[in-house]
Amino acid sequence: MPDDSSTPAPLEGGCLCGRTRYALHTAQREGYFCHCRMCQLAFGNLFAPWVNVAAGELRWTGETPQWYRSSKIAERAFCPRCGTPLAFRFLDGDRVDLSIGSLDHPEQIAPVEHFAVESRVQRWFEPQGLTQTRLDTFAPIAERWQKNYGDAPPGVDTARRS
Structure with a gap:
């Protein structure tokens, strides 16, 4: 019998209400902060933490999300019931970003990059003394x-x- 110990368990996640769920069958355990204005507005936050995977590694296991075309080149997924932002993909791409905060265990993803830093609101990344x-x-x-x-x-x- 082959040794499957090198294949990590799927990452699972979903929305706040629990209806829209997914499983990621990937070895990817690194993510990034996106500071672009579109992600800031889509998340209602100063950044969006993402993990980028091949589209074929994602399987929706609960209700499927609703997709919103946020520009001429990309769309974003969210739960149609509770509104949780879940995913981002380019219309012509074969990869998808999943929101790290929607993972059941977000601590399994290590941050490795700040992206679109020209839009980063720096004072929120210097929390010393708060x-x-x-x-x-x-x-x-x-x-x-x-x-x-x-x-x-x-x-x-x-x-x-x-």
């Missing part, structure tokens, strides 16, 4: 969570189960 607060100790959220979920741990899994 207050650091844990979600579970922030009273306005902790009290609401306790009232609605009891002792269940804060997070996506608990919210999806309710």
Whole structure:
């Protein structure tokens, strides 16, 4: 029997509501930050963290996403129910970028590049001296969570189960 220990397990992920899901059958474990204005606007954030894979390595396992043609050269996928941004691809390409934040275990991807740095908002990448607060100790959220979920741990899994 062949040794499959060198083949990494698929990366799985999906949207906030859990309906749009995917599996990535890839050895790719490196990603990048995109700072272009289009990604900033699509994510409603200052950057978009992506992992780039061959389109054939991606399999949608839940409801399929909706695709929005964001320019004459590319389109972006999102969950039609909750709006989570999930993917980006060039119309004439054979690769797709998946949002690292949509992975079930985003810590499995290592950042290796900042792309489109001409649009990077630098002051947000120098957080030294800023207050650091844990979600579970922030009273306005902790009290609401306790009232609605009891002792269940804060997070996506608990919210999806309710």
